[in-house]
Amino acid sequence: xxxxxxxxxxxxxxxxxxxxxxxxxxxxxxxxxxxxxxxxxxxxxxxxxxxxxxxxxxxxxxxxxxxxxxxxxxxxxxxxxxxxxxxxxxxxxxxxxxxxxxxxxxxxxxxxxxxxxxxxxxxxxxxxxxxxxxxxxxxxxxxxxxxxxxxxxxxxxxxxxxxxxxxxxxxxxxxxxxxxxxxxxxxxxxxxxxxxxxxxxxxxxxxxxxxxxxxxxxxxxxxxxxxxxxxxxxxxxxxxxxxxxxxxxxxxxxxxxxxxxxxxxxxxxxxxxxxxxxxxxxxxxxxxxxxxxxxxxxxxxxxxxxxxxxxxx
Amino acid sequence: xxxxxxxxxxxxxxxxxxxxxxxxxxxxxxxxxxxxxxxxxxxxxxxxxxxxxxxxxxxxxxxxxxxxxxxxxxxxxxxxxxxxxxxxxxxxxxxxxxxxxxxxxxxxxxxxxxxxxxxxxxxxxxxxxxxxxxxxxxxxxxxxxxxxxxxxxxxxxxxxxxxxxxxxxxxxxxxxxxxxxxxxxxxxxxxxxxxxxxxxxxxxxxxxxxxxxxxxxxxxxxxxxxxxxxxxxxxxxxxxxxxxxxxxxxxxxxxxxxxxxxxxxxxxxxxxxxxxxxxxxxxxxxxxxxxx
Amino acid sequence: xxxxxxxxxxxxxxxxxxxxxxxxxxxxxxxxxxxxxxxxxxxxxxxxxxxxxxxxxxxxxxxxxxxxxxxxxxxxxxxxxxxxxxxxxxxxxxxxxxxxxxxxxxxxxxxxxxxxxxxxxxxxxxxxxxxxxxxxxxxxxxxxxxxxxxxxxxxxxxxxxxxxxxxxxxxxxxxxxxxxxxxxxxxxxxxxxxxxxxxxxxxxxxxxxxxxxxxxxxxxxxxxxxxxxxxxxxxxxxxxxxxxxxxxxxxxxxxxxxxxxxxxxxxxxxxxxxxxxxxxxxxxxxxxxxxxxx
Numbered sequence: 088x089x090x091x092x093x094x095x096x097x098x099x100x101x102x103x104x105x106x107x108x109x110x111x112x113x114x115x116x117x118x119x120x121x122x123x124x125x126x127x128x129x130x131x132x133x134x135x136x137x138x139x140x141x142x143x144x145x146x147x148x149x150x151x152x153x154x155x156x157x158x159x160x161x162x163x164x165x166x167x168x169x170x171x172x173x174x175x176x177x178x179x180x181x182x183x184x185x186x187x188x189x190x191x192x193x194x195x196x197x198x199x200x201x202x203x204x205x206x207x208x209x210x211x212x213x214x215x216x217x218x219x220x221x222x223x224x225x226x227x228x229x230x231x232x233x234x235x236x237x238x239x240x241x242x243x244x245x246x247x248x249x250x251x252x253x254x255x256x257x258x259x260x261x262x263x264x265x266x267x268x269x270x271x272x273x274x275x276x277x278x279x280x281x282x283x284x285x286x287x288x289x290x291x292x293x294x295x296x297x298x299x300x301x302x303x304x305x306x307x308x309x310x311x312x313x314x315x316x317x318x319x320x321x322x323x324x325x326x327x328x329x330x331x332x333x334x335x336x337x338x339x340x341x342x343x344x345x346x347x348x349x350x351x352x353x354x355x356x357x358x359x360x361x362x363x364x365x366x367x368x369x370x371x372x373x374x375x376x377x378x379x380x381x382x383x384x385x386x387x388x389x390x391x392x393x394x395x396x397x398x399x400x
Numbered sequence: 401x402x403x404x405x406x407x408x409x410x411x412x413x414x415x416x417x418x419x420x421x422x423x424x425x426x427x428x429x430x431x432x433x434x435x436x437x438x439x440x441x442x443x444x445x446x447x448x449x450x451x452x453x454x455x456x457x458x459x460x461x462x463x464x465x466x467x468x469x470x471x472x473x474x475x476x477x478x479x480x481x482x483x484x485x486x487x488x489x490x491x492x493x494x495x496x497x498x499x500x501x502x503x504x505x506x507x508x509x510x511x512x513x514x515x516x517x518x519x520x521x522x523x524x525x526x527x528x529x530x531x532x533x534x535x536x537x538x539x540x541x542x543x544x545x546x547x548x549x550x551x552x553x554x555x556x557x558x559x560x561x562x563x564x565x566x567x568x569x570x571x572x573x574x575x576x577x578x579x580x581x582x583x584x585x586x587x588x589x590x591x592x593x594x595x596x597x598x599x600x601x602x603x604x605x606x607x608x609x610x611x612x613x614x615x616x617x618x619x620x621x622x623x624x625x626x627x628x629x630x631x632x633x634x635x636x637x638x639x640x641x642x643x644x645x646x647x648x649x650x651x652x653x654x655x656x657x658x659x660x661x662x663x664x665x666x667x668x669x670x671x672x673x674x675x676x677x678x679x680x681x682x683x684x685x686x687x688x689x690x691x692x
Numbered sequence: 693x694x695x696x697x698x699x700x701x702x703x704x705x706x707x708x709x710x711x712x713x714x715x716x717x718x719x720x721x722x723x724x725x726x727x728x729x730x731x732x733x734x735x736x737x738x739x740x741x742x743x744x745x746x747x748x749x750x751x752x753x754x755x756x757x758x759x760x761x762x763x764x765x766x767x768x769x770x771x772x773x774x775x776x777x778x779x780x781x782x783x784x785x786x787x788x789x790x791x792x793x794x795x796x797x798x799x800x801x802x803x804x805x806x807x808x809x810x811x812x813x814x815x816x817x818x819x820x821x822x823x824x825x826x827x828x829x830x831x832x833x834x835x836x837x838x839x840x841x842x843x844x845x846x847x848x849x850x851x852x853x854x855x856x857x858x859x860x861x862x863x864x865x866x867x868x869x870x871x872x873x874x875x876x877x878x879x880x881x882x883x884x885x886x887x888x889x890x891x892x893x894x895x896x897x898x899x900x901x902x903x904x905x906x907x908x909x910x911x912x913x914x915x916x917x918x919x920x921x922x923x924x925x926x927x928x929x930x931x932x933x934x935x936x937x938x939x940x941x942x943x944x945x946x947x948x949x950x951x952x953x954x955x956x957x958x959x960x961x962x963x964x965x966x967x968x969x970x971x972x973x974x975x976x977x978x979x980x981x982x983x984x985x986x
Contacts (some may be wrong), residue, residue, distance in 0.1 A: 123621035126575055127577065134636070188519070233486065266602065266603075266646040269646065270646045270648075270654060273648075295577070296647075296648040296649060296650050297648040299648065299650055300653070323650050323651070324651075333578070334498040337604055339584070339608075340579060340605050340650060342632065342633075343609060344608065344610075344629075345588045345610050350609070351585070352578045352585075377621065
């Protein structure tokens with residue numbers, strides 16, 4: 088097992104109190120596995136990604152552990168995490184396109200970054216990896232502004248995986264891209280895994296359809312908790328949690344017409360995490376909820392690889 | 401109702417407007433009452449520029465845009481019938497004022513003599529039409545509301561006018577999946593009431609959900625347009641095929657269509673000439689019918 | 693329904709009343725304005741309390757503060773308190789006129805250039821840059837020397853006329869970024885004209901910024917005025933805090949241990965500018981509904 092996260096709890100500190108963004112999440116990630124992390128805004132998916140590499144100033148680690156390759160990640164300790172970042176755990180941020188220093192040519196930028204980590208630049212390796220994501224070698228001699236958004240995105244992807252990290256976290260990397268570029272980026276990420284540049288990957292997105300094309304396993308989150316986790320095909324074809332089902336029902340596909348088949352959204356909105364309600368957090372919006380749901384549903388295994396947190400599943 | 405004829409937009413660049421970039425070239429299409437037309441294109445295709453020109457927010461370089469046969473003249477009368485909603489709901493509201501100020505602005509200009517209680521009733525009716533609970537949204541600041549609520553407030557605002565054409569520019573792209581479809585269904589209801597909608601998007605699946613007709617845009621030119629079923633059921637232009645192939649689908653893997661640049665007949669920048677492939681179905685392809 | 697009736701029909705008055713509501717509850721704003729108000733009052737009322745002309749020599753030079761001379765006397769026996777209150781008055785005047793003129797021109801140029809863009813922007817920006825590179829102090833020197841300006845008001849006016857460019861540039865940049873926000877488009881689609889959009893949509897978003905600009909221009913005017921005073925181009929028939937400071941330095945008040953000569957004017961300049969800064973932070977909280985909640 089490459090990554091093992093247990094009972095991870097992270098809060099955002101605000102003047103009104105602690106926002107429980109991540110409230111006891113447990114999951115594992117096998118070697119070579121790509122996990123798609125899906126959910127609506129505010130469900131804690133980005134918080135989970137961030138907490139595994141760098142907590143920002145407002146975040147606080149309340150409890151739980153993350154073990155990467157049999158070594159516990161000091162996730163609450165910013166300084167000790169430094170030796171893991173980039174070498175063992177790497178992140179492609181949401182706005183990676185604007186993460187590049189505009190005054191440096193790409194080659195110099197990469198060299199400087201590597202030097203700061205005490206590693207020498209292997210030019211041939213860099214070029215071959217650039218080629219692997221479909222970037223011509225002359226990109227290295229250009230300034231970031233001369234590249235398109237999709238190209239810059241891929242440059243950041245190559246840089247983040249240059250030291251062959253064990254775990255790669257891709258946070259909403261495709262959200263701002265056009266469909267054709269999305270496809271190229273997803274293929275490049277698959278290539279990283281297949282060539283062994285990264286051992287395992289967490290792909291955070293709100294796009295269920297896209298995740299399905301990349302991830303081996305999909306984990307759905309809601310209001311800071313795990314809702315359902317299963318192989319990608321199972322999530323898409325035989326979801327068990329009502330939230331997953333409703334989410335899939337709300338998904339328009341090419342060819343679905345309003346006149347033929349009327350899709351519906353999920354009524355209501357997620358609960359406030361400042362003071363989360365007791366019991367199942369989806370209860371207020373759930374069409375099948377009953378009295379029993381006032382009690383917290385435990386995450387149960389329906390099959391060895393299918394976990395659901397619902398009394399009705 | 402709305403008609404674009406050979407609309408072209410060039411932006412001047414550089415010191416004192418020395419250079420120029422063509423953002424939209426020779427675009428022509430129509431939107432009828434009670435019809436949803438989706439304008440589909442990737443970033444840089446000029447789709448938003450077209451929307452802004454229709455709304456009179458940007459001048460047209462050449463060509464004509466007419467609404468009910470007369471040229472677009474941005475002003476009180478024009479905006480009584482034509483309104484727009486944009487992508488970022490949080491940027492559409494002035495952050496220092498309460499969100500319901502958008503209604504007050506309409507009252508100031510269009511209904512200054514309507515008595516307060518009567519106006520309040522109309523606002524409530526409009527909110528009801530967009531499935532918003534007045535108590536939950538009135539008197540709040542934009543940052544206290546969700547993106548879905550804000551976009552609906554803007555639709556309600558349009559309903560307080562005698563709106564006939566709505567330009568919806570990526571209005572659902574920043575919303576969550578669970579609320580996105582509700583906003584689309586709302587547009588469908590308005591359409592049933594006779595409203596014409598130009599739905600601008602980069603998302604093909606959202607575009608096809610509502611639209612009777614679809615216009616596909618690439619680098620400022622129309623590459624294919626026609627009834628949605630035909631454009632996406634039997635796409636003729638390689639670019640349309642490529643777009644369609646890139647859309648991730650739940651139940652089938654990606655297929656690799658012919659990339660545009662590999663199409664032997666493709667002239668860079670488009671031919672500009674649309675050939676008729678079927679009733680109402682036009683394609684910018686010089687070798688229509690001879691393509692495999 | 694009750695919430696609806698309360699919220700919908702009272703648009704702008706409501707916003708103003710609400711800003712006032714938060715303003716009178718904001719400690720920083722009240723402290724800042726309080727300090728300024730006290731000094732302003734001293735400048736307005738102080739000269740009425742003493743009928744001695746501020747520059748009149750007295751019989752007891754170099755005496756420390758006492759019941760007779762509250763702030764002591766100068767090397768020439770002038771009463772420091774009399775000079776101080778007169779100085780406050782002219783300093784406020786030069787700051788208000790200089791800062792006011794510069795702020796008005798800067799806002800006009802900045803808003804128009806930023807909102808209109810295009811050719812208008814290029815012409816106005818060129819003008820701004822030309823005025824910006826003119827060495828303001830040298831021009832003021834020449835103008836003063838030729839025209840022999842001796843009144844505080846004219847001094848303020850000329851300072852204002854040379855100080856606006858950086859304010860214009862800053863406001864232009866802010867307006868430029870706000871102009872592309874969609875609420876400006878929405879206002880246009882609500883039938884609002886350019887002037888209305890600038891005053892009702894753009895300006896309220898940068899109200900604390902505009903106020904800060906004025907404070908900086910105000911403080912800058914005071915400082916430029918004292919420099920002019922120092923080289924003998926200030927008003928000869930009046931007193932200003934700058935002039936007092938320069939006199940104190942010139943007659944070695946520091947070395948002679950006459951702290952009462954330079955501390956009051958120095959502290960007053962610092963207090964005025966500092967208090968305005970504190971007020972500005974408070975104002976930001978009043979105008980920005982997001983900050984209010986923290």
